[in-house]
Amino acid sequence: MKPTQFELMVTTTLAVFLFGFGAKVLGYPTSYGPFLPGHEPAAVSLDKCELVHEVKSPDDDIIGTIRSYRLPDAKPAQKQIELLLRGTTNGWAINLRDAQGGNLLPVSFTNRMTSCQMEVFSCELNGDGQPDFIVNVWSGGCGLAAAGSEVTFLLSAKDGYRVASFYLYDFSQKDLVRFKPGGPVYFIFNDLINSDGEKTRDGREHNFWVYDLLRIEGNRFVPANAEQPGFPKWIWFTNKANHRETTQISQAQKDRLLMKQNTK
Numbered sequence: 001m002k003p004t005q006f007e008l009m010v011t012t013t014l015a016v017f018l019f020g021f022g023a024k025v026l027g028y029p030t031s032y033g034p035f036l037p038g039h040e041p042a043a044v045s046l047d048k049c050e051l052v053h054e055v056k057s058p059d060d061d062i063i064g065t066i067r068s069y070r071l072p073d074a075k076p077a078q079k080q081i082e083l084l085l086r087g088t089t090n091g092w093a094i095n096l097r098d099a100q101g102g103n104l105l106p107v108s109f110t111n112r113m114t115s116c117q118m119e120v121f122s123c124e125l126n127g128d129g130q131p132d133f134i135v136n137v138w139s140g141g142c143g144l145a146a147a148g149s150e151v152t153f154l155l156s157a158k159d160g161y162r163v164a165s166f167y168l169y170d171f172s173q174k175d176l177v178r179f180k181p182g183g184p185v186y187f188i189f190n191d192l193i194n195s196d197g198e199k200t201r202d203g204r205e206h207n208f209w210v211y212d213l214l215r216i217e218g219n220r221f222v223p224a225n226a227e228q229p230g231f232p233k234w235i236w237f238t239n240k241a242n243h244r245e246t247t248q249i250s251q252a253q254k255d256r257l258l259m260k261q262n263t264k
Contacts, residue, residue: 027172028190031241034211034233044176044185046121046134047072049083062087062116069120071131083120083133092137096154096161109163113137113150125185125216130156136171155219162219179228186224187214193257200248207237208246
């Protein structure tokens with residue numbers, strides 16, 4: 001099951017099922033990004049969390065592997081927050097614990113990427129002064145969009161953290177941006193969509209990188225394409241760099257392709 005292209009509003013948990021798979025994450029494809037070179041918005045600073053303890057699976061697999069992460073250079077009151085990842089047959093079970101060992105997640109959650117390749121980050125995403133967390137598990141393989149991430153966000157809330165997870169082509173710092181200093185943080189969600197039988201302007205079949213904006217508001221991701229010009233953005237994949245909205249298909253065709261994509 002592929003994730004929906006938009007309407008990814010999350011108040012508790014959104015589980016996303018996966019395809020694809022073994023490369024270092026790079027973020028959206030630079031040659032086909034949604035911004036002209038030199039006009040990219042400011043990326044949000046991410047602090048890499050420290051791996052402080054690891055128990056490896058005796059079978060060199062994720063099943064039974066346990067990894068514990070802590071905040072880097074945290075305030076004393078936050079230093080003991082522990083993000084615990086436990087490998088299972090379904091991916092990585094995630095727990096977030098306070099200094100007393102209490103669970104900060106009201107609902108249990110699993111990142112469903114069954115890969116050992118991961119990074120854990122901390123940052124302040126929603127402006128409440130509390131640390132938020134990002135767990136990025138990635139894999140790779142052959143094909144245009146084979147390198148992929150399931151990225152799980154743990155957003156601070158008054159009654160504990162809320163979790164949202166997305167599958168996309170890789171993930172990096174440049175996928176989280178601010179369009180103005182002190183403004184809200186936006187997540188750039190990408191997908192690769194084929195013309196799938198729609199008659200393009202030149203009569204050929206094409207692939208398009210499609211970008212949507214989601215604004216982080218409290219502990220939710222809010223669809224926000226209307227808040228910035230040029231979104232959603234469809235960029236034709238060609239054999240040379242391209243950053244402009246495609247004219248190969250009409251808006252009605254885009255709507256039909258999105259509907260197909262969301263029902264796969």
